[in-house]
Amino acid sequence: MSGNGYSSIPESGEGSTHHDPLIIKDLSRAKKFELYVRRHFYHILALATIAIILITLAVYSVLPDSSIFPSEEYPHTIKSGVSEFTMDEGRAKCDAIKTRPRNKNLPNKKRANPRAEPKQIPILIKNAVVWDGQGEVLNNVDIYIKNGVISKVEKDIQLNDSENVKVIDAAGHVVGPGLVDMHSHMGVDSWPEFDGTQDTNEMTQPLTPFVRTIDAFNPSDNAIRIVASGGVTTVLVLPGSGNIVGGEAFSFKLRPVETLSNEDMLVQAHIDEEETKWRWMKMACGENPKRVYGNQRKMPSTRLGEAYLLRSELSKAQELKREQDDWCEASQHSHSRFDSAFPQDLSLESLVSLLRGEVLLNIHCYETHDIEAMVRHSLEFNFTISAFHHALDAYRVPAILRRAHNNITVATFADHWGYKKEAFQGIPEAPKILYEAGIPVALKSDHPVLNSQHLIFEAAKTTHYGLPPQEAFKAVTSTPANAIGLGHRIGSLRVGYDADLVIWDREPLELGATPLQVFVDGVPLFDETVIEPTVEKKASSNVAIKNVPKKLEGAKSFILKNAGYSFLGKKPTEGPIQVVVEDGAIVCSAADCSSSFASIQSTVPEFDLQGGYVLPGLVAVGSHLGLSVIEAESTTGDGVVAASSSHEPKSIVEAIDGLKFGGRKLEEAYKGGILTTITAPMSDNVVIGVSAAFRTSAESVLQEGALISPATALHVQIGDSVKSSQFPTVSSQISFLRQIFSENLKLDNRYGQAARGEIPLIVSVNNKDEIATLIRLKESTFPDARLAILGGIEAYLLAAQLAKANIAVILNPGLCTPANFDSIHCLTGAPLTNGTAAHVLNYHGVKLGVAVADDGLARNLAWDSVWFAATSPSQDMEISEFDAIKFVTTNLQEIFGLKTENDVTQTSEEKEEFVVWSGSPLDVQSRILFIHTKNSGIHYPV
Numbered sequence: 001m002s003g004n005g006y007s008s009i010p011e012s013g014e015g016s017t018h019h020d021p022l023i024i025k026d027l028s029r030a031k032k033f034e035l036y037v038r039r040h041f042y043h044i045l046a047l048a049t050i051a052i053i054l055i056t057l058a059v060y061s062v063l064p065d066s067s068i069f070p071s072e073e074y075p076h077t078i079k080s081g082v083s084e085f086t087m088d089e090g091r092a093k094c095d096a097i098k099t100r101p102r103n104k105n106l107p108n109k110k111r112a113n114p115r116a117e118p119k120q121i122p123i124l125i126k127n128a129v130v131w132d133g134q135g136e137v138l139n140n141v142d143i144y145i146k147n148g149v150i151s152k153v154e155k156d157i158q159l160n161d162s163e164n165v166k167v168i169d170a171a172g173h174v175v176g177p178g179l180v181d182m183h184s185h186m187g188v189d190s191w192p193e194f195d196g197t198q199d200t201n202e203m204t205q206p207l208t209p210f211v212r213t214i215d216a217f218n219p220s221d222n223a224i225r226i227v228a229s230g231g232v233t234t235v236l237v238l239p240g241s242g243n244i245v246g247g248e249a250f251s252f253k254l255r256p257v258e259t260l261s262n263e264d265m266l267v268q269a270h271i272d273e274e275e276t277k278w279r280w281m282k283m284a285c286g287e288n289p290k291r292v293y294g295n296q297r298k299m300p301s302t303r304l305g306e307a308y309l310l311r312s313e314l315s316k317a318q319e320l321k322r323e324q325d326d327w328c329e330a331s332q333h334s335h336s337r338f339d340s341a342f343p344q345d346l347s348l349e350s351l352v353s354l355l356r357g358e359v360l361l362n363i364h365c366y367e368t369h370d371i372e373a374m375v376r377h378s379l380e381f382n383f384t385i386s387a388f389h390h391a392l393d394a395y396r397v398p399a400i401l402r403r404a405h406n407n408i409t410v411a412t413f414a415d416h417w418g419y420k421k422e423a424f425q426g427i428p429e430a431p432k433i434l435y436e437a438g439i440p441v442a443l444k445s446d447h448p449v450l451n452s453q454h455l456i457f458e459a460a461k462t463t464h465y466g467l468p469p470q471e472a473f474k475a476v477t478s479t480p481a482n483a484i485g486l487g488h489r490i491g492s493l494r495v496g497y498d499a500d501l502v503i504w505d506r507e508p509l510e511l512g513a514t515p516l517q518v519f520v521d522g523v524p525l526f527d528e529t530v531i532e533p534t535v536e537k538k539a540s541s542n543v544a545i546k547n548v549p550k551k552l553e554g555a556k557s558f559i560l561k562n563a564g565y566s567f568l569g570k571k572p573t574e575g576p577i578q579v580v581v582e583d584g585a586i587v588c589s590a591a592d593c594s595s596s597f598a599s600i601q602s603t604v605p606e607f608d609l610q611g612g613y614v615l616p617g618l619v620a621v622g623s624h625l626g627l628s629v630i631e632a633e634s635t636t637g638d639g640v641v642a643a644s645s646s647h648e649p650k651s652i653v654e655a656i657d658g659l660k661f662g663g664r665k666l667e668e669a670y671k672g673g674i675l676t677t678i679t680a681p682m683s684d685n686v687v688i689g690v691s692a693a694f695r696t697s698a699e700s701v702l703q704e705g706a707l708i709s710p711a712t713a714l715h716v717q718i719g720d721s722v723k724s725s726q727f728p729t730v731s732s733q734i735s736f737l738r739q740i741f742s743e744n745l746k747l748d749n750r751y752g753q754a755a756r757g758e759i760p761l762i763v764s765v766n767n768k769d770e771i772a773t774l775i776r777l778k779e780s781t782f783p784d785a786r787l788a789i790l791g792g793i794e795a796y797l798l799a800a801q802l803a804k805a806n807i808a809v810i811l812n813p814g815l816c817t818p819a820n821f822d823s824i825h826c827l828t829g830a831p832l833t834n835g836t837a838a839h840v841l842n843y844h845g846v847k848l849g850v851a852v853a854d855d856g857l858a859r860n861l862a863w864d865s866v867w868f869a870a871t872s873p874s875q876d877m878e879i880s881e882f883d884a885i886k887f888v889t890t891n892l893q894e895i896f897g898l899k900t901e902n903d904v905t906q907t908s909e910e911k912e913e914f915v916v917w918s919g920s921p922l923d924v925q926s927r928i929l930f931i932h933t934k935n936s937g938i939h940y941p942v
């Protein structure tokens with residue numbers, strides 16, 4: 001796309017190297033010399049002068065002193081101590097320490113934005129619904145931005161004729177402040193990720209308070225524009241959490257600058273002397289540092305070691321601070337010169353600054369006792385903790401947080417959990433509980449751990465779990481802005497604030513909310529779009545249903561009335577409809593079922609769904625559910641198959657042999673409406689193994705109906721992530737596949753079955769060329785295989801060929817990032833791209849599925865899929881809500897050969913198993929009311 005704020009920036013490295021070594025090569029030697037002298041005349045002159053001075057000094061220094069300077073004239077007061085200059089320098093430092101502002105900066109309606117772009121004309125945004133980021137909503141107001149500042153927010157702003165102003169009609173859309181992500185590694189952990197650009201963690205010693213992200217921040221990171229396209233305008237770029245003290249952080253605005261100077265991108269660029277210029281620091285506790293150093297048999301290998309090392313470093317900083325204070329005190333009362341200069345140590349400088357109250361400290365900690373340890377250290381050494389990050393257990397210890405002298409912000413994930421022990425207790429209600437306890441809550445991405453582009457969706461999800469909407473919006477705007485000491489300038493849409501704004505296509509906390517335009521310092525970042533007036537929001541049924549009667553628990557015969565939609569058939573049935581279930585099976589699902597329920601009506605319970613939705617159970621594909629509980633704890637999992645170039649079909653592992661039922665991961669998936677899980681072994685090998693399909697809620701492999709299909713599909717994987725000593729190249733992986741399938745084509749083993757299409761062949765791959773090679777391989781070697789691609793980030797580039805070859809694609813994840821080199825063509829969505837891979841593939845008729853990319857987030861599968869229905873780029877490329885539900889239900893069943901029929905008019909398993917939602921899954925407020933299965937009847941999963 002052209003015409004956006006980025007197009008004028010040269011690619012880094014180009015444009016500066018075209019002076020003349022090539023011309024000189026063609027000239028004679030004498031000519032060259034002459035040219036050289038002419039060009040460098042002033043350099044040569046300067047060098048000659050310096051040389052003369054040096055020679056003179058050298059000569060004088062070998063002569064006896066008196067012969068040049070009569071001793072009485074030589075100003076040598078080096079009786080003792082440092083020079084007057086050194087004393088003055090030290091006194092200046094003492095003054096600076098004393099006078100440096102350390103106050104909370106206050107908003108000021110008259111303030112100027114020193115980052116303003118002089119060429120930018122003023123902008124008037126008309127007819128906005130303002131969400132101001134502080135909890136206020138203003139209807140139908142205009143916003144006038146000038147010189148990089150919001151200068152008016154009021155009704156009917158009249159322009160003066162002479163002024164050149166750009167007018168944008170927001171047409172009833174929500175306009176809010178730009179989002180603030182207070183935990184990002186953007187620019188130090190750039191996209192695509194390369195070994196050569198990994199600058200997140202200086203993991204060569206556990207305490208590195210002296211390293212700074214500004215020294216590595218790459219203003220050309222591809223993520224900057226993508227993240228800004230999600231409405232994020234400011235990020236705090238922290239070092240990683242491998243070290244106990246990770247280093248100094250810096251906060252940047254995501255507006256590209258022509259200079260390509262990361263200093264010019266700083267929020268604090270050119271601010272006044274009177275403003276407090278906060279510094280930021282990152283620390284970490286718990287698992288990460290002890291894992292990193294413990295694995296090297298170095299301290300810290302335990303939390304004990306972490307605490308000691310931190311306290312030891314802080315006590316050094318404390319001592320240095322005391323020496324400095326003593327020096328300053330003494331120099332104030334004396335005019336003589338001291339024996340030593342103002343005491344300094346670069347390695348302790350930032351920690352001393354922390355102890356002086358000049359640093360806003362951000363600490364990565366999860367568990368209750370980790371949080372407590374850090375609060376204890378802060379009281380021991382008298383420093384302030386600005387925010388605990390991640391802190392999934394903070395909601396359990398508000399009393400410990402209150403031991404601190406300040407209000408500590410908890411900068412957390414909305415619902416990301418479970419990947420390691422310290423993150424295993426996390427619950428998605430935590431933000432709400434913290435809010436109710438009066439603790440400021442911010443939501444952040446930890447980019448690229450989560451894609452910061454979708455920070456607003458983090459806020460949306462918390463509203464599903466009870467955080468009030470405006471509090472959730474504050475959690476990505478003013479709360480993080482306050483926590484990083486910039487709450488007077490950013491994070492609010494109010495007069496006097498920086499003109500960092502987002503015009504949203506719908507209410508920001510709705511599923512799929514996407515910016516139509518983003519402004520930073522009053523500069524629009526993206527192509528101009530035609531802003532259509534907002535449409536009146538359909539009243540949601542979610543408010544209506546408060547309590548599901550518990551008397552239905554276990555019921556196998558019942559009547560549901562007034563369902564808004566049923567998605568159980570081949571087509572969606574629009575309500576109001578009735579559903580009659582008798583003895584665990586649907587006997588009627590229609591506008592009028594009176595004929596079926598006449599006989600049983602008096603004896604069975606009845607429930608008015610008030611517009612609720614009846615959906616099939618979802619299918620989880622692509623996860624390790626059932627084979628792993630805590631990813632980072634190998635004892636909780638089946639283990640990982642090693643790479644092997646064995647052709648032996650007997651060595652193929654089958655997931656069924658390793659399944660473990662129960663546990664929180666499966667329970668949470670079930671709560672999200674996933675009734676069927678298809679899991680393949682965990683593997684570093686090209687041949688992954690055979691997947692099993694099982695009921696998510698089953699208690700044991702022996703339970704009746706627990707297994708839907710013990711050997712569902714053969715899974716293989718290719719690409720960079722599968723390179724190993726056995727398969728050092730992608731080509732060796734392909735060649736291996738060619739061999740095993742051609743050798744076994746006619747044999748009765750898993751390879752043969754997959755090659756002949758008796759079981760599906762699922763290939764994990766993302767790159768367009770690898771997918772193309774795979775299509776070629778299928779045509780030449782196993783034309784009958786029922787091939788599906790899992791991953792498929794770049795598959796949209798071959799959409800027509802995939803449709804023609806009848807190859808399905810299961811996107812994993814549904815929304816991609818260009819994080820890896822083999823998937824740099826990822827379509828990240830509006831406003832940067834015309835739809836996403838799902839839209840393009842669906843448009844071309846490719847059978848589509850959406851996978852579970854993160855075991856802990858399996859419960860979000862319905863959202864992940866209906867996201868595409870919420871974000872169709874055009875009518876042509878439309879994905880309906882029903883299509884999207886098929887991506888995670890019937891399409892997957894068809895791809896894996898579980899069921900081909902899902903027709904209500906026939907007796908089939910789907911009819912016995914369904915999930916009742918309070919409303920459309922497109923509405924994040926919708927929740928699952930109950931799940932019905934043949935064996936258990938009605939069940940409340942929560």
Ligand SMILES: *[C@@H]1O[C@H](CO)[C@@H](O)[C@H](O)[C@H]1NC(C)=O
Nearest residue numbers: 144152157158159160161163
């Ligand atoms: C128009 O001019 C008047 C008088 O100078 C001033 O008060 C007002 O703020 C101006 N309006 C805008 C939109 O700048």
Ligand SMILES: *[C@@H]1O[C@H](CO)[C@@H](O)[C@H](O)[C@H]1NC(C)=O
Nearest residue numbers: 354355356357358382383384
């Ligand atoms: C603690 O530090 C603050 C500055 O952050 C300072 O004002 C205060 O005097 C210190 N208290 C003690 C007991 O040293």
Ligand SMILES: *[C@@H]1O[C@H](CO)[C@@H](O)[C@H](O)[C@H]1NC(C)=O
Nearest residue numbers: 404405406407408438439440
């Ligand atoms: C902490 O927050 C509360 C409630 O907002 C406020 O009243 C109090 O002054 C704050 N305390 C400090 C030390 O900022």
Ligand SMILES: *[C@@H]1O[C@H](CO)[C@@H](O)[C@H](O)[C@H]1NC(C)=O
Nearest residue numbers: 833834835873874875876877
């Ligand atoms: C997006 O693609 C669709 C389908 O090809 C097309 O109709 C539409 O105009 C495109 N939109 C943009 C903004 O390119």
